[in-house]
Amino acid sequence: MKQPKHPLVFGASLSLISHKQKVALYPKWSSQRSYKADCQIFEEAKKRLENALGYSVQFANLEKGATGKCSYESKTILISETSDSLQAFKTMIHECAHVFLHERIRLHPPTNDFEKLLVAKQSIREMEAESVSYIVCTRLGIDCSEYSFPYIASWKKKESYLAQSLKRITNISLTIIQLLDDL
Template sequence: MKKFNKKSDEQKKQELEELAKRFEEGIKAYIHSDRFKELLTNLSKFHTYSIRNSFLIAFQNPKATYVTTYPKWKSLNRQVKKGEKGIQIFVPIKRTVEMETEENVLDADGQIVCDAEGNPLKRKEVKNYIKYKIGYVYDISQTSQIEGKEEKELEPCKELTGSIKNFDEFMGNIAKISPVPVSFEDIQSGAKGYYSDMEKKIVIQSGMSDTQTIKTSIHELAHSLLHEGKTGTELSRSTKELQAESVAFIVCQHYGIDTSDYTFGYVGSWMEDEEQILQNLEIIKMCSSNIIDKLDTLMA
């Protein structure tokens, strides 16, 4: 984190405008980039699993994110690690059977057609049915990149690394300005953090890098400030995520923390269209300014 220097209101306003512009340009550049196109192409190779199979996957591996078969992982230049146990799912198998009906076979004149022994021939029809067998899939965490092969883009966000000077003080100040308690847990879903409007709390995944922890904490803080009580249809999920991650980007940039590798991919994967950024910029700047003012006061 860069050395803290308190800025005037005019300087802050100008900085917010510049950071918002940099954010907008960065997102647009990302979603038109070859990396984003490659990511979408690669992700299209993953199956959409039924509700029953989704429950099975979550039960066996709660942290699973990208799941596919052994051969598909090979096609993505990844090898299932030795000793890894497959996740069981139900695999549908289509079967076709020809069945005799009760209807007689009629000729062109409408007369019943009989076999050589004089028995009326019955009309047959083909019926399709599905049976299931047990199949196995593997999560990306159970695989590793095949050495010497091209690495495929699979994650829209790159995990942030790096330490932050005065991390404990910075994290403590975030907790102080939060309208709800902030705690650390091992989140079983694999999420990096969440804000619970029902329980009025923010939970952050423990054990992450300083940079990822600060970025995630500000993201969830933005949710608590902007989306408290908005569990209905006032805002779409994509708009909420765009707003929260955009605020995290601007606030972090203000303190010299670059989250581009994570933010651009995250927002790009949630965006409905490019106009969505422009429609939410004022709200993003207002919330960012609010957080920065409060943090600056504590840090001063």
């Protein structure tokens, strides 16, 4: 296995900080930040993820501020056509994480209390998907912490679900890493 260029660490405590603290820590961050870099593995990763999920990944003109969108019904992942390749890669991983983690509960009735909570709380779904994206990108040597940490923190409320989500985040991160690790 390839060694990550950056240590693989998930800062759960960062997700507990207030908005005021986030702004103090990350004054330049905004939800529309774009990475000005080239991601050489995007096309091959896209093919592998499309095959594994049965979803199509496409570029589209999305509403202002949105970098990606997942449609479970049409099995389509849309990525903002204004994204450069690195932002597009990170967004693709985020949206694929939604498919792996949340497709069943979005298309079928929840079967337990945690699934009911997932359906009700977008904050949990976003925190899980972005955490997977951060872990996968870090493993592949892509530093997206400047975007991911504040994004995760922006969705995190003082909730008690984090322990349940960490196992799901870890499992899906490993699934995606196994698909892409040799890129």
